[in-house]
Amino acid sequence: MPGEPHLARQIALIAGRSVSRTFRQPELIIPVILFPLILLAVNAAGLSSVTQLPGFPTDRYINFAIVVCFIQGALFASITAGTELASDIQKGFLDRLALTPARRWAVLVGATFGGTSVAIVGTVIYLAIGLIFGVTISTGIPGAVLLVALSIYVALAFAGIGSWLAVRTGSPAAVQGMFPLIFVLFFLSTMNLPAEFIEKDWFRTIAQINPISFLIDGMRSLIITGWDLGELLPCIGVATAMIVLFYGLAARAMRQRVQRT
Amino acid sequence: MGAEGIRVEGLEREFKGGIRAVDGIDLEVAPGEIYGFLGPNGAGKSTTVLMLVTLLPPTGGRATVAGFDVVKQGPQVRRMIGAALQEAALDDFLTGWEHMDLQGGLHGLSRKESRARGGELLERVGLVDAADRKVGGYSGGMKRRLDLALALIHRPRVLFLDEPTTGLDPQSRSALWGEVERLAREEGVTVFLTTQYLEEADVLAGRVGIIDRGRIVAEGTPSALKAEIGRVSLEAIPSRSEDRERLRAALAPFGKPAAHSPRGEAVRLSGGAEQLADVVRALDAARIEVAELQLHQPSLDDVFLEKTGRSLEGSDDSDAEAPEPAAA
């Protein structure tokens, strides 16, 4: 009589399915990769003159702007992850999985792999294109490796938000409808200028407490300033806190969604 | 009751707002038996199935499947059962084989076992050639057959099929029926099948439970249930549709109205088939020209009408694409 497979195998099976399924839908992937690059092209070119402001941390705006791509890629990936999971719920595929011995945790974690793998591909492409167009990473190759790792970690954290919304609402449209809110949070961050260059007090205050600013600043420090634990640790801390919080919420929502005995 | 059957006592499920989708049902299914759970949309069939397959906790009563309690022994129950729930939830972007590998793997089969068993099942449901194609390109019948094969990968002893043929064409339906019948007969698998098609229950099920508004209103073998109704019914279709009113009046003295007739009128003959000659004379006297006149043995629809006061087909509000069952 077959029994419950090892947890790692459960996750691998569900993750494998999530990845195959995602990469068979190019319309899910291409915008995720292209859109941040278009914004990078437009913003890096349009705002390049701000590097002339006295005290601006770098003289190449693309060094400053490239990180926004990573975070945007992560955000889009989480929309993908959330939408996919929500449509599994809507179509009853979650019930199919719930009837096997698979753990709820394995289902939840495995389902985020599709979106996260898109973010991984995106990160590598953004970095390659950035390097071609003159991005210089002050921490060198080890810093670039850490940058990619952090980018994936952040993508996992955002995917937690997507999963939570998906399990909570069970509706792909609802998941997509919530994301403009996160987009607003994006704009109210240090994505375009460092906090000390934001003149309006209220805006600066929001940008300084905005968790997205911590993510951006930490990753940015690897490119511009060099090894700076004062920037890196808050970045890792915020991402870890997001992972704990949103996967916790998602797991709780999952227990209500799948009332398996 | 053997260890591989189903036993349900006073099972209830109340949803928010006090709606009792399942309102205290009792039933028993013997090992190797095919039990047909018959009722219109919204009668509580799917809710019952969800409770029996452990995906929805009951709010009252108890149930054991294959000897395990559905509330206290969920994992053991799931190991013993296979289920094909409504609408065959498959992934359009995966192939048949990929579904098989996923389902087999999650049930703890090694890749080798999963491949062997999967190949055997795909062969049996006639999907060997299609198994490397993405499911998005499958027909409705192919999807249901794959769903059935997936439900069997871990050799379950009890199989739940929730409306397995809704929306299928007649050939696909009878192919699926054949396979289900074979499973019960040759492998001794217990089958719990819900349907809104009388014919399906009639052809397939050893015993039938009729559920309406969360309660079982009748239970027994199809022939026993029909015998309980006993009398034959007569259906007359007028040549001119405007005669229907007068036809109804002319037939009324011969018995109570029977299950609906789409183009004519039907009555259950209180005096049996011998009344046929009297009916013909009465219609003649009333100068109603009749295009068709038929005697019907009692059907499960008659049973449903008798027990609930409504016709099963008349109360069916499912989508119009569902094939009209060739009832009675």
Place this chain on the structure above:
Amino acid sequence: MSGSTAQVARAVLRRTTIHTYKNPAIIVPALAFPLVFLVAFAGGLSAVSSVPGFDFAAGYTAFQFVFVFLQMSAFGGIFSGYRLAEDFESGFARRLMVAAPQRLGLIIGYTLAGLVRFALIGVILWVLALATGMQVLGGVLDVLGIVALGALVSAACALWSIGLALRYRTVDIGSFMQTPIFVLLFIAPVYVPLVLLSGWIHSAASINPFTLLLDAARGFITGEPVKVIAAFAAALGILALMWVWATSQLRRAERAVG
């Protein structure tokens, strides 16, 4: 315009206006996006105006407001095509196509619906910007000039999206309606004046007609109009081009519907 064209246009306009009136929530995203851009650009990037060579008398908020206003105008127009595509999916537009003797009314009606939406959101945007202290150095005529440019942009984008809706008749085409406009809007002096741009974006923005509109509208808000005739000529030219596009797609659709 023949009587029946006007009737069809009125019917379409009434329908979409009532729809907005009954579901006021649907304009929330349309309003929220320009506001977010305004806050993020005008509030967050005001330091940009300290870049050497940045010279704009009315201040950075006014500089950005003009961009956000024109962007809102464009997307207000695209809403028309989106509604038409939705109406094709629900069958309403097809019924109109079959029933209406003068199908130009279809184009006019949906364009007007976009303009109504533009006017509604435009008023709210102006009021909010002025209430939070935006400087306008120009007079009433200058403001009208900005609004007129916005209306032309809105109508042109409406015709662009209506043409696409007539051609594809599905809301799936929505992102294709938006993306080219979005790119066109951003390959322009969005954050800084053209003189401060360099490299590829300077070349691209120099030939982008939207740059002309943006410069003229920014001229109005400082009370020192520039490139007015060129901007209006460009706007009217694009409008005419889009009219030709939309009507050609209408004829194509007529052949399909019969």
